[in-house]
Amino acid sequence: MMLHHLTIGAAARLIAAGRLSPVELVDAFLARIAQLDRTLHSYITVTEQAARSAAGDAEAAVVAGRSIGVLHGIPYGLKDNYYTRGIRTTAGSRLLLDFVPDEDATLHHRLREAGAILLGKLNTWEFGTGTGELTDDLPFPIARNPWDVHRFSGGSSTGAGTAVASGLAMAALGSDTGGSVRTPAAACGLVGLKPTFGRLSRAGIVPNSYSLDHPGLFTWTVEDAAILLSELAGADPRDPSTVDRPMPDHARIGAGVRHLRIGVVRRFHERDVAADAQLAAAIEDALGVLRDLGADIVELDLPIPLKDYRLCTRVIGSAEAFAAHEQDFLARRSEMGRALRDKLMAGVLIRAVDYIKAVRWRRELAVRTDEVVASCDAVVCAGPLQLTPLLSDTAAVKDYVMGSAMCVFNATGHPALVQCIGIDSNGMPLSMQIAGRYFDEETVLRVAAAYEAATPWRRHRPHIVDCEGAKA
């Protein structure tokens, strides 16, 4: 049994049955990190000692017969813009190289309380933001895609996608302002879930855009995403944007899609952008699978072009990012990487009237989009619109990030998930996006779970070649 390829669901069942030791599990992940992360650069900080100590405590709890939850002993990673008490939190920036928070991000706290074990802090573009412009002026090397280390791993949660796809963490948490969870999840062949705005607390996550930031999660399977979400969701007094809504029930995601009404929005990949043909074909195949499973597939006419969502989120995102980081920009911008400096500079001169116009427009976009989304149980559309590019093709990398359809659901706040729907001619994962009604992550997960169970893609793992040429 390769422990680093266990899912959360499988590991939890083994731990609960006393057939898998949390110490053994954490040791396996730490050994794999030591073997591969010199090549993949997914971690900024590995919390080896604390992880071993926590694993020992977890094992003792099992041996003592204490009641344990589904995340007991499960090893995970956090994007390095999540506050971790006593552990350096750099957000990938020279400005925070020595920053050690004295509090935990709420989501990290919830995972620890549930018995999960932090393996370390994961690589990110500076302050968890960016435009897809890759520069060599950041303090840490760029994370590599385990499916092909010469290809882009997605961003901005670069290390989270890489770590989960390569078996260096069983799950990871990131943040998604314009696709920063879903893009790396798609590039690395994972399930990436951005829940509804307000479902997950943002307290203790370095802000990027106050109204577009969403926490999100990375897992190998849909079941694992459902398990994590049900442990993380819920109102938090530290984040006034969070709300108490009924929790998604991960036990119900296996109900299948028979008689579900699933809408398809084609305009993003057929009319608004000339998407890659392999990607478009894979989406058609995926719709065929859902149809064969009994879903009622209906064509949706979304009357809003992708460029409108992009413009709206660009104005709001730039203004809010500058507001969040103005003091650092004024005092220490020479220490920032060029990509962040340029992005913040774009927010300096946005007039208040234009920001307010964009906010009002966003509300209209959200209402009009919701009329379409709410007409179905779930909606399928493209996520990325191009194949995963080579890192050396800087224009293609930028287009992959900025040219995707991810920002739509940051603008509207609907839950959105990406999942693997095939392998392209370069051997890289292809993906689609599934969105749902506000706070109905359960149906989104249900559709994704049905597709996952009916297709072979979870049996494909990346073949990683480490820096000494050994395969893993």
Next chain:
Amino acid sequence: MTPEEKQLLTKYAGLDALTAEELDQLCTSAAQAIENAARLPNLSSGSEPAHIFFVPQAPLRP
């Protein structure tokens, strides 16, 4: 842009001691902001609740 205009723009932006590269970037950002602003729709006023901010089906506080 003339040097005087650039100086005024810098002052308006609340910045100082910009390098030449940063000043160029600021001018580019200004041009982009003007272009983006021109593309924003002019929604009619007074037709919406006073609460204009976006919160999906939820109160501001739990």
